[in-house]
Amino acid sequence: MTPLIVILLYLGITFSIGTYAWWRGRVTADDYYISARSQGYLVTALAIMATFFSSFAMLGAPGMLYKGGIGFVFFMLNVPICGALIWIIGRPLWSLGKRHGYITPSDLVADYFSSDTLRVLVALLGFIYIIPYAVIQFKGGGYLFEVITRSSDVHLGFFTLVQGKISLGPFNISTHDFGAVLLASITMVYTIMGGMRAVCWTDVFQGGLLVIGMIVGGIITIFILGGVAGLFGQAAAVSTPGHPAGEFITLPGPAGMFPVTMIFTFVLVASFGTMASPGQWMRYYSAKNPDALRKSMIIFAVVLTACYFFGTTFIGLGGRVLFPELAQADTVYLVILEKYLPLVLASFFVTTIMAAAMSTANGNLHALSALITNDIYRRFLRPGGKAGQRELVWVGRTVITAASIVSLWIALQPDIGMIFKLGMVSIAVSMQMFPSLIGPLFWKGATRAGTVAGIILGMAVLLVTFMPEKFGITAFGISPLGIHYGFWGFTFNLAALYVVSRFTRPPSRETVERFHTGY
Amino acid sequence: MNDENRAKNKKLFRILLLLFAASYLMSNGPGVLLVNRPVLLAGIPLLYLWGLGWAVVQIGLILYAYFRIWRHEIEPGTTGPGVSGKAEEAGS
Numbered sequence: 318m319t320p321l322i323v324i325l326l327y328l329g330i331t332f333s334i335g336t337y338a339w340w341r342g343r344v345t346a347d348d349y350y351i352s353a354r355s356q357g358y359l360v361t362a363l364a365i366m367a368t369f370f371s372s373f374a375m376l377g378a379p380g381m382l383y384k385g386g387i388g389f390v391f392f393m394l395n396v397p398i399c400g401a402l403i404w405i406i407g408r409p410l411w412s413l414g415k416r417h418g419y420i421t422p423s424d425l426v427a428d429y430f431s432s433d434t435l436r437v438l439v440a441l442l443g444f445i446y447i448i449p450y451a452v453i454q455f456k457g458g459g460y461l462f463e464v465i466t467r468s469s470d471v472h473l474g475f476f477t478l479v480q481g482k483i484s485l486g487p488f489n490i491s492t493h494d495f496g497a498v499l500l501a502s503i504t505m506v507y508t509i510m511g512g513m514r515a516v517c518w519t520d521v522f523q524g525g526l527l528v529i530g531m532i533v534g535g536i537i538t539i540f541i542l543g544g545v546a547g548l549f550g551q552a553a554a555v556s557t558p559g560h561p562a563g564e565f566i567t568l569p570g571p572a573g574m575f576p577v578t579m580i581f582t583f584v585l586v587a588s589f590g591t592m593a594s595p596g597q598w599m600r601y602y603s604a605k606n607p608d609a610l611r612k613s614m615i616i617f618a619v620v621l622t623a624c625y626f627f628g629t630t631f632i633g634l635g636g637r638v639l640f641p642e643l644a645q646a647d648t649v650y651l652v653i654l655e656k657y658l659p660l661v662l663a664s665f666f667v668t669t670i671m672a673a674a675m676s677t678a679n680g681n682l683h684a685l686s687a688l689i690t691n692d693i694y695r696r697f698l699r700p701g702g703k704a705g706q707r708e709l710v711w712v713g714r715t716v717i718t719a720a721s722i723v724s725l726w727i728a729l730q731p732d733i734g735m736i737f738k739l740g741m742v743s744i745a746v747s748m749q750m751f752p753s754l755i756g757p758l759f760w761k762g763a764t765r766a767g768t769v770a771g772i773i774l775g776m777a778v779l780l781v782t783f784m785p786e787k788f789g790i791t792a793f794g795i796s797p798l799g800i801h802y803g804f805w806g807f808t809f810n811l812a813a814l815y816v817v818s819r820f821t822r823p824p825s826r827e828t829v830e831r832f833h834t835g836y
Numbered sequence: 837m838n839d840e841n842r843a844k845n846k847k848l849f850r851i852l853l854l855l856f857a858a859s860y861l862m863s864n865g866p867g868v869l870l871v872n873r874p875v876l877l878a879g880i881p882l883l884y885l886w887g888l889g890w891a892v893v894q895i896g897l898i899l900y901a902y903f904r905i906w907r908h909e910i911e912p913g914t915t916g917p918g919v920s921g922k923a924e925e926a927g928s
Contacts, residue, residue: 387881387883387884388883390883390884390887390888391863391864391868391887393887393891394860394863394864394887394890394891394894396891397891397894397895397898398860398894400895400898401856401894401898401901404906545879545880546878546879546880547879549876549879549880549881549884550876550879552881553874553876553881562874563874564874566874566876566881566883566884567872567873567874567883568868568869568872568883577864577865577866577868577869580864580868581864581865584864607909611902611906611907614898614902615898615899615902618894618895618898619895622891622895626887626888626891630884
């Protein structure tokens with residue numbers, strides 16, 4: 318019963334915050350999609366952090382350390398880069414967004430290049446990025462609910478929860494599916510109601526929880542293993558047949574997962590891809606002033622780096638020492654909680670992982686609704702400003718409902734291997750969007766044709782290097798030369814942008830002036 | 837901010853960007869091979885200390901840029917940063 322109460326308490330608080338945000342909001346597109354550009358620095362910082370931290374950070378990252386050893390520490394160095402990007406790209410995006418009234422990433426790119434092709438392409442990249450990401454978060458939520466309630470035995474009238482099954486009268490459902498439905502429904506309802514304001518305010522609560530979850534998880538592991546030196550000393554002695562002691566604390570690690578080429582290229586993909594994703598982009602727009610972004614940059618870089626180095630690392634490496642034979646590496650944090658904490662505390666920390674899943678799902682679903690409503694519905698189905706403010710909000714709400722139901726339906730399928738694959742590639746897809754920023758923000762010579770060519774070629778190269786066997790290529794495995802497939806795509810994307818731009822006409826002088834001056 | 841200061845800040849930003857890139861090459865590029873040995877220093881793996889050290893350098897560069905350049909930037913339509921670095925809305 319205890320886990321159920323703790324989870325319901327967490328969901329209840331989250332839902333109440335979302336409802337309060339709805340009560341405080343107004344029914345205008347500007348308010349619903351970007352909080353009328355009113356978020357202060359603490360809300361902006363925690364919203365960016367909570368969206369950045371998915372359930373991967375709490376489950377997958379310790380699992381990578383568990384399997385591959387200390388090399389994953391270097392993947393964490395994407396955090397300072399992401400922090401710097403909050404200001405380097407976030408500030409000009411905020412300025413241009415406020416000056417020209419942009420709501421989505423496509424608004425800005427399409428306006429600069431006067432191109433509906435780019436509007437649709439950028440929206441499409443956003444769509445490809447968001448759906449698999451939301452599916453994985455819902456799936457993660459279901460999995461967490463299943464784990465935390467597996468020893469529960471609850472009988473309350475028509476309601477029973479026994480051995481991974483929930484019965485309500487004649488209806489039966491597995492705890493996994495129930496958890497996914499519960500998490501998705503609550504996320505969907507408060508996002509529909511309160512829009513960006515609800516997303517950001519719940520992110521503050523969830524962001525705080527997940528920081529606590531990571532840091533305290535690390536402290537618990539250190540405590541169990543007799544201090545930092547005790548933890549590292551035992552991790553250094555980890556050995557398996559064919560992999561002598563010491564491999565666990567060197568590159569590329571016992572599983573060969575972390576060659577230098579991979580840590581060099583993946584970190585660039587992860588940082589640029591994440592910070593150019595539609596959800597983060599809209600958080601820059603929703604900041605109250607540049608100062609909110611300035612301070613967010615500092616909070617993000619300092620707090621998240623600490624979480625990874627003093628939380629995730631200790632959980633992953635310490636978990637390998639404590640439980641060397643886990644069948645599923647990404648359960649390591651859950652196993653530590655289950656084994657060493659009283660049930661009520663373990664349940665609380667599981668809710669911090671749920672918070673990571675929900676805060677990523679809500680931001681992305683909300684961004685998707687903006688992309689479809691603003692870039693497709695308003696532009697092509699109701700052009701010329703025919704759609705009123707209320708209509709745009711209600712279309713957005715419908716999109717969130719549809720996207721949540723579709724994502725949940727996919728998450729409930731028994732085999733979602735392909736979606737997991739797409740989830741893995743989603744950050745690399747988002748990175749292909751980054752060069753579309755080069756024209757409006759950095760290089761006056763970038764042209765519409767160059768940007769379109771870059772995105773198309775980048776996506777093509779990304780797909781070929783990610784799934785070479787699907788294209789009949791057997792000369793190399795995934796990620797040739799140990800270079801991440803996202804980086805291959807990005808390199809070709811930039812090359813095409815440069816070459817094609819040299820031979821085509823840039824935007825008019827007035828447009829360039831409008832974008833490149835005044836910030 | 838006058839043109840002279842703007843030019844100075846631009847130059848400083850470029851230097852800091854180069855330093856950040858160099859620190860990245862040391863942390864996640866060929867530089868990491870310099871310390872790729874199973875050695876513990878004060879009970880802590882050399883590679884962990886290396887990664888943590890470069891993270892501190894990178895955050896230090898961000899903080900330096902914040903205090904020396906970004907904190908004092910004046911946004912168009914504002915009166916400029918106050919003591920806390922907050923750019924007040926013009927006329928408020």
